[in-house]
Amino acid sequence: MRKLLNKIPLSLLIVLCLTLGLAPFTPQPHLWEKLKMLVAADLVRPIDMFDLLMHGTPWILLILKLSLTRTDKT
Numbered sequence: 338m339r340k341l342l343n344k345i346p347l348s349l350l351i352v353l354c355l356t357l358g359l360a361p362f363t364p365q366p367h368l369w370e371k372l373k374m375l376v377a378a379d380l381v382r383p384i385d386m387f388d389l390l391m392h393g394t395p396w397i398l399l400i401l402k403l404s405l406t407r408t409d410k411t
Contacts, residue, residue, distance in 0.1 A: 338401075339405055342398065342401055342402045342405055343405075345398065345402065347399075347402060347403075347406075350395060350398055350399040350402060351399065353395035353398075353399075354395045354396055354399050357391070357392060357395055358392055358393070358395040358396050359392075360392070366392070367388055367392045368389070368392040368393055368396070371385060371388055371389035371392065371393075372389070374389075375389065
């Protein structure tokens, strides 16, 4: 996993988070909407679960890459 994350440029992950991770920008990002549904236990349709996965994956990868980079430096 570490080797795969090291191959992905940090700039690409940031661009993915700002585009796919936040799309559509209005009225609110899908990720935010799906997280609110998850907290309210309304995330029951498969399309909503897929949407959460699709829009959340860039953020998860970015967090993992940053945390692994931080632990590599220490």
